[in-house]
Amino acid sequence: MNRRTLLKAGAAAGGGLFLSLGLPPIARRVLAQAPPMMNAPLLPSAFIRIAPDNIITIVSRNPEIGEGVKTMLPMLIAEELDADWANVRTEQADLDPAKYGFQGTGGSGATPGNWEPMRRVGAAGRVMLIEAAAQRWGVPAAECRTEPSLVVHDRSDRRLSYGALADQAALVPVPAMDGLKLKNSRQFRIIGKPTGGVDVPAIVTGTPLFGIDVELPGMLYAVFEKCPVFGGKVIGFNSDEVGRMPGVRQVLNVPGDGDPMGQFQAGVAIVADSWWQASKARDALRVMWDEGPGAGQSSADFARQAAALASQPPARNLSRDGDVDTALVQAAHVVEAAYSYPFLAHATLEPQNCTALVAGGKVELWVPTQNPSPGAELVARTLGVPASAVTVHITRCGGGFGRRLMTDYMAEAAWIASKAGAPVKLLWNRKDDIQHDFYRPSGFHYLKGGVDAAGKLIAWRQHFITWGNNGEFAAAANVGDDNSPAGLVPNYTLNVSFLPQVVPTGPLRAPVSNALAFVSQGFIDELAVAAARDPLQFRIDLLGAPRVLPGAGGPPGFPPMPGLDTGRLRGVLELVREMSGWEKRAALAAGTGMGVACYFCHRGYFAEVVQASVAKSGAVTVDRVWAAGDVGSEIINPLGADAQVQGAVLDGLAEALGQAITIKNGSVEQENFDSFTLLRHGDAPPMEIRFLRTPYTPTGLGEPALPPVVSALCNAIFAATGKRVRDLPIDPAALKTV
Amino acid sequence: MAYSLSINGRHYGVDADGDTPLLWVLRDHLGMKGTKFGCGMALCGACTVHLDGAATRSCQTPLSSVGNSRITTIEAIGESPVGRRVQQAWIMHDVPQCGYCQAGQIMTATALLTATPNPTDGQINDAMYGNLCRCGTYPRIHAAIKHAAGNEEVAA
Numbered sequence: 027m028n029r030r031t032l033l034k035a036g037a038a039a040g041g042g043l044f045l046s047l048g049l050p051p052i053a054r055r056v057l058a059q060a061p062p063m064m065n066a067p068l069l070p071s072a073f074i075r076i077a078p079d080n081i082i083t084i085v086s087r088n089p090e091i092g093e094g095v096k097t098m099l100p101m102l103i104a105e106e107l108d109a110d111w112a113n114v115r116t117e118q119a120d121l122d123p124a125k126y127g128f129q130g131t132g133g134s135g136a137t138p139g140n141w142e143p144m145r146r147v148g149a150a151g152r153v154m155l156i157e158a159a160a161q162r163w164g165v166p167a168a169e170c171r172t173e174p175s176l177v178v179h180d181r182s183d184r185r186l187s188y189g190a191l192a193d194q195a196a197l198v199p200v201p202a203m204d205g206l207k208l209k210n211s212r213q214f215r216i217i218g219k220p221t222g223g224v225d226v227p228a229i230v231t232g233t234p235l236f237g238i239d240v241e242l243p244g245m246l247y248a249v250f251e252k253c254p255v256f257g258g259k260v261i262g263f264n265s266d267e268v269g270r271m272p273g274v275r276q277v278l279n280v281p282g283d284g285d286p287m288g289q290f291q292a293g294v295a296i297v298a299d300s301w302w303q304a305s306k307a308r309d310a311l312r313v314m315w316d317e318g319p320g321a322g323q324s325s326a327d328f329a330r331q332a333a334a335l336a337s338q339p340p341a342r343n344l345s346r347d348g349d350v351d352t353a354l355v356q357a358a359h360v361v362e363a364a365y366s367y368p369f370l371a372h373a374t375l376e377p378q379n380c381t382a383l384v385a386g387g388k389v390e391l392w393v394p395t396q397n398p399s400p401g402a403e404l405v406a407r408t409l410g411v412p413a414s415a416v417t418v419h420i421t422r423c424g425g426g427f428g429r430r431l432m433t434d435y436m437a438e439a440a441w442i443a444s445k446a447g448a449p450v451k452l453l454w455n456r457k458d459d460i461q462h463d464f465y466r467p468s469g470f471h472y473l474k475g476g477v478d479a480a481g482k483l484i485a486w487r488q489h490f491i492t493w494g495n496n497g498e499f500a501a502a503a504n505v506g507d508d509n510s511p512a513g514l515v516p517n518y519t520l521n522v523s524f525l526p527q528v529v530p531t532g533p534l535r536a537p538v539s540n541a542l543a544f545v546s547q548g549f550i551d552e553l554a555v556a557a558a559r560d561p562l563q564f565r566i567d568l569l570g571a572p573r574v575l576p577g578a579g580g581p582p583g584f585p586p587m588p589g590l591d592t593g594r595l596r597g598v599l600e601l602v603r604e605m606s607g608w609e610k611r612a613a614l615a616a617g618t619g620m621g622v623a624c625y626f627c628h629r630g631y632f633a634e635v636v637q638a639s640v641a642k643s644g645a646v647t648v649d650r651v652w653a654a655g656d657v658g659s660e661i662i663n664p665l666g667a668d669a670q671v672q673g674a675v676l677d678g679l680a681e682a683l684g685q686a687i688t689i690k691n692g693s694v695e696q697e698n699f700d701s702f703t704l705l706r707h708g709d710a711p712p713m714e715i716r717f718l719r720t721p722y723t724p725t726g727l728g729e730p731a732l733p734p735v736v737s738a739l740c741n742a743i744f745a746a747t748g749k750r751v752r753d754l755p756i757d758p759a760a761l762k763t764v
Numbered sequence: 765m766a767y768s769l770s771i772n773g774r775h776y777g778v779d780a781d782g783d784t785p786l787l788w789v790l791r792d793h794l795g796m797k798g799t800k801f802g803c804g805m806a807l808c809g810a811c812t813v814h815l816d817g818a819a820t821r822s823c824q825t826p827l828s829s830v831g832n833s834r835i836t837t838i839e840a841i842g843e844s845p846v847g848r849r850v851q852q853a854w855i856m857h858d859v860p861q862c863g864y865c866q867a868g869q870i871m872t873a874t875a876l877l878t879a880t881p882n883p884t885d886g887q888i889n890d891a892m893y894g895n896l897c898r899c900g901t902y903p904r905i906h907a908a909i910k911h912a913a914g915n916e917e918v919a920a
Contacts, residue, residue: 091862092860092861092862092863092899093861094861220858222855222858223858223860223863225860225863226854226855226858226859226860226863227855229854229860229863229866229867230838230851230854230855230860230866230867230870231798231838231839231842231851232796232797232798232799232837232838232839232867233798234797234798235863236800236863236864238797238800238801239797241795241797247792272781300780300784300788300792300793301788301792302780302781302784302785302788302792303781306781306783373898374862374864374898375800375802375808375810375862375864375865375896375897375898376800376802376862376864377801377802422862422863423862424800424862424863424864425862425864425898425899426862427898453801455804456802456803456804456805665858669858669861669899669901669904670861672900672901672903672904673861673899673900673901674900675900676900676902677900698803698804698805698807699803699805699807699808699896700805700807704896704897704898705900705902706892706893706894706896706902707888707889707892707893707895707897707902707905707906708889708890708892708893709902710900710902710903710906712903713903
């Protein structure tokens with residue numbers, strides 16, 4: 027036995043350990059393809075190694091994109107193992123679903139999907155260590171207890187370190203996982219403690235960690251030029267001229283898979299001795315493209331097509347309660363409005379990349395990905411090899427935000443490497459990244475709502491013009507039949523119509539919700555104003571008595587999504603009212619206002635208040651943000667939790683204040699961070715973040731704090747100026763005071 | 765052609781075209797992966813290094829322009845007292861999320877604090893304006909710079 031791999035279940039014992047890994051439905055929906063081996067048995071030996079010097083290595087199975095799982099998942103195991111966190115080291119798992127079960131990062135699913143399974147893995151390890159000590163001492167295991175990384179027998183006043191016991195513990199049969207007793211929250215030593223990110227010391231010293239940092243002996247570098255128009259094909263290119271450029275090894279005509287919205291597009295790849303040489307050669311590349319049917323498309327056309335569809339009967343009704351037409355006639359106040367939002371890119375700061383080695387029928391990949399299993403399957407299909415021939419090493423990701431749920435760059439790198447006869451690192455430049463994304467879909471909403479004389483919302487009609495293919499929603503362009511405020515308004519109708527998809531779409535942080543919350547929380551604000559009600563109290567009244575609404579219907583074969591718990595959403599609204607001094611907002615200076623919004627998504631509840639000021643020029647300043655969240659009973663790592671909320675809030679503000687991907691002549695107009703803007707250092711407002719503790723299983727924080735802030739900012743602008751933002755991004759020219 | 769560079773107190777010979785950006789010389793010719801590629805147009809600051817102590821975007825610095833300048837990268841910034849303090853403050857404030865931009869942030873912050881040991885909030889905002897963080901760690905970056913300057917404030 028390898029002495030570095032000490033806590034290892036005996037072969038005979040392995041069969042006794044079967045842990046059913048329940049993947050949360052939300053992750054199933056967000057992750058494009060169902061991962062294999064969702065019910066893999068998890069063995070402590072797969073996750074825990076204990077060395078004689080008491081250093082405990084814990085494996086994190088999910089990809090790390092900055093959301094903190096490489097710290098959080100090992101915390102869960104270490105807690106129940108009762109490990110001394112100071113001596114814990116963590117390690118990123120390679121893709122191996124048979125060993126680790128589900129290994130994807132998306133849908134804020136890591137916390138609900140691992141909260142119990144990872145703690146059980148740790149608890150099983152602890153039981154095995156106690157049993158080893160009891161055998162060594164000849165005492166009943168029940169008389170032993172643990173302290174961090176120690177087994178203690180009080181009656182004989184003996185103690186042994188985990189390191190001293192690991193050899194023997196490896197021979198102990200793995201206990202039945204469902205019989206394990208887990209700690210109660212008062213016994214936690216690690217969960218709930220502010221814990222620094224495990225890779226931070228390596229990050230601040232410039233240690234190679236990311237996909238872009240991978241280097242293999244004899245490695246070549248590749249760039250890949252695709253048609254600016256989605257789905258375009260190569261007619262011809264100046265292969266000889268480019269092939270004579272310094273350092274160039276190959277100029278390859280990449281066929282793609284023929285699906286204009288798919289993950290393997292046609293183009294020209296250049297393989298060279300260095301990435302810079304490949305990029306220089308690309309400057310000399312001249313490709314003649316068949317741009318295909320997308321060539322004439324533009325964002326202005328999309329808006330015109332949407333407006334035309336809005337005046338026609340909808341393609342489909344998704345949800346209907348009561349009689350909305352009659353209620354609108356009877357309403358004391360009726361509001362009609364059209365909302366729209368643009369395509370958005372992800373713009374991970376680490377551009378897409380993948381290093382691939384294809385030799386002897388085997389494919390080995392080093393890649394920053396959120397979605398390694400579907401990526402491996404895509405590579406296998408692209409190269410025509412069995413999935414078992416593909417090995418994936420998951421690197422740290424320089425941002426994810428949903429972009430790396432798509433694995434197009436894996437297919438490209440593998441295909442190029444299969445022709446290169448050497449390992450190849452494919453690296454996109456920023457323009458590639460912004461112009462060949464799977465974008466947050468744009469959308470158009472036409473709404474009519476009514477409030478009765480008592481100020482109660484009684485009617486809501488919404489026609490959503492979105493992207494589709496043959497009557498099916500395009501990726502992340504969908505809406506659920508539970509779309510807010512369904513179930514809260516007695517007369518409610520939600521209809522959809524489709525524009526034929528011509529731009530690739532995909533999930534962006536808080537997919538679907540990041541757009542739909544802007545619409546529903548903005549229009550609710552309009553209705554509150556029409557009824558002369560306090561917008562925050564109007565929302566509380568709309569939620570009504572505490573109850574759980576039905577969730578949306580999931581995909582066939584999956585259980586429904588969890589529905590809205592109105593009491594939990596009310597709880598965060600009441601908290602943010604108190605935090606923000608909402609009741610004193612009338613005292614704010616002219617040109618300054620407060621706006622509120624609340625939303626439930628990814629199992630989490632957030633209410634947020636934004637205070638914003640609008641200058642005469644129309645320039646918007648976000649003065650302050652208050653965020654109140656409810657993600658259940660525990661905040662596993664308070665440092666990580668605050669970071670995720672800060673990040674989500676700033677992400678949402680950046681989207682609202684300036685981001686748009688626009689199409690002209692079939693191509694994306696933006697190229698870099700000058701035209702697709704992020705917030706900069708001085709733009710970040712002060713923030714106050716608080717969490718309610720409620721008696722529910724802890725859930726994730728990567729996403730749910732984002733959706734409300736977009737609408738809260740727009741509602742604050744209304745409070746400051748009387749001008750309603752119905753189209754994103756916010757246009758300062760429209761807010762200018764003449 | 766052959767160039768001689770002074771990087772982190774050592775001399776390196778590099779044989780590359782003179783228009784090769786210093787970023788790619790560091791990363792792909794010399795294997796120093798800490799300096800990052802983000803935009804290629806000096807818009808994001810991920811590639812920031814020091815040239816004679818001044819924060820410089822290495823993606824827009826051709827090899828031929830470096831001459832005898834002393835180059836310092838993230839790999840050696842901890843050898844200066846200010847750089848070491850900045851790194852420690854980054855750890856204490858748990859600044860990084862994905863971490864990709866942080867080498868550039870630390871290089872810019874170290875240049876700022878070396879020239880201006882007690883910067884105002886406005887000076888920090890101005891100095892750090894060119895360094896993008898896609899994850900939104902600005903509140904912690906700001907707090908960590910104050911900490912490293914000895915002006916501790918409660919993290920936002």
